Amino acid sequence: xxxxxxxxxLLSQLRQPSVRDLAWTLLSPPLLNHTDWPQRxxxxxxxxxxxxxxxxxxxxxxxxxxxxxxQWLSQHSVRRLGLYYERLWQFALQAAPGxxxxxxxxxxxxxxxxxxxxxxxxxxxxxxxxxEFAIKLYLAQAQCSGLDPAHWLGPGSRDRLDIKLGHxxxxxxxxxxxxxxxxxxxxxxxxxVQSALWLAGYxxxxxxxxxxxxxxxxxxxxxxxxxxxxxxxAFSAQHQGLWQPLTRxxxxxPAHVETAALWAPQQLxxxxxxxxxDANAQLLVRLEEIAPNRWQEAERVFLLHDHWPAQPAS
Numbered sequence: 001x002x003x004x005x006x007x008x009x010l011l012s013q014l015r016q017p018s019v020r021d022l023a024w025t026l027l028s029p030p031l032l033n034h035t036d037w038p039q040r041x042x043x044x045x046x047x048x049x050x051x052x053x054x055x056x057x058x059x060x061x062x063x064x065x066x067x068x069x070x071q072w073l074s075q076h077s078v079r080r081l082g083l084y085y086e087r088l089w090q091f092a093l094q095a096a097p098g099x100x101x102x103x104x105x106x107x108x109x110x111x112x113x114x115x116x117x118x119x120x121x122x123x124x125x126x127x128x129x130x131x132e133f134a135i136k137l138y139l140a141q142a143q144c145s146g147l148d149p150a151h152w153l154g155p156g157s158r159d160r161l162d163i164k165l166g167h168x169x170x171x172x173x174x175x176x177x178x179x180x181x182x183x184x185x186x187x188x189x190x191x192x193v194q195s196a197l198w199l200a201g202y203x204x205x206x207x208x209x210x211x212x213x214x215x216x217x218x219x220x221x222x223x224x225x226x227x228x229x230x231x232x233x234a235f236s237a238q239h240q241g242l243w244q245p246l247t248r249x250x251x252x253x254p255a256h257v258e259t260a261a262l263w264a265p266q267q268l269x270x271x272x273x274x275x276x277x278d279a280n281a282q283l284l285v286r287l288e289e290i291a292p293n294r295w296q297e298a299e300r301v302f303l304l305h306d307h308w309p310a311q312p313a314s
Contacts, residue, residue, distance in 0.1 A: 003049055011027070011254065028200050032217055037169055040129065046096040046098045072090075079249075081248060084249065085200075089120065098125060100123040103188055106121060115175060121188060127194055131197070132195070132198075134200070136200075140204070147214060148215070149216075157308065157309040176195045202223060205225050207226065226304060229305055245283065246284070255285045255297040256297070277305060278305050279305055281304050281308070
């Protein structure tokens with residue numbers, strides 16, 4: 001379900017972190033193949049889908065001068081990964097030929113009470129579309145088959161794949177059909193509005209506990225592994241290389257690091273020793289050299305405190 005497979009290698013050519021995240025947002029595959037609501041790539045009817053070289057040129061120009069993207073992102077808080085992901089989509093869709101953004105983050109209210117928010121409303125040659133976006137990283141619980149979406153938790157154990165899907169399919173997407181939403185939408189377009197979702201991210205599999213992907217998942221989904229802190233010595237002995245953590249804002253596109261920013265093994269050991277026993281989930285990547293002074297992520301793992309999941313989502 002990758003819309004533009006010919007651009008798969010473009011990420012390795014881009015250098016600006018925000019532009020790489022933007023390209024990842026547009027090019028990465030969805031987590032799921034099958035859902036109870038339509039799943040539609042927002043660029044489906046853009047001429048970029050027929051002329052991928054034009055999209056590549058646009059991204060490369062941004063990589064040479066990312067001022068417009070930086071300015072756009074600075075207009076609103078993007079501290080939460082989900083908000084950052086939405087703002088990247090908004091920026092791209094406003095620039096996409098053949099796409100008109102009608103509204104973004106549209107609140108639906110009843111007697112002053114907010115019922116919810118529509119992530120995006122756009123028009124293209126195939127009609128008017130309401131989109132709900134989500135970027136998620138889910139980890140399969142150890143000793144589970146993995147087939148049931150309930151087996152997949154967020155790194156903080158407060159989120160679960162089946163719960164997220166339930167909220168999307170039973171609340172966020174149907175909200176567009178509510179009387180209050182219909183009245184508001186009529187002020188933006190006379191056309192019938194079609195709702196769709198786009199759910200992207202990574203699935204992380206437990207180290208030493210093989211399991212299946214959740215039912216309905218995309219075979220091409222992005223993936224990693226996870227392990228408890230106590231397992232790091234054994235894991236790193238089997239998976240040697242240059243490892244270092246990523247800050248949360250850098251969790252989207254595969255990491256890209258210059259030689260001067262590489263961590264020495266001693267720095268990593270000091271960082272690991274300083275981790276609190278109940279530290280939040282940490283994302284680490286193994287880096288490989290792809291060109292002089294350029295290192296790229298080869299794999300990623302979540303490192304979790306030894307009692308994870310202490311309080312599974314319910």
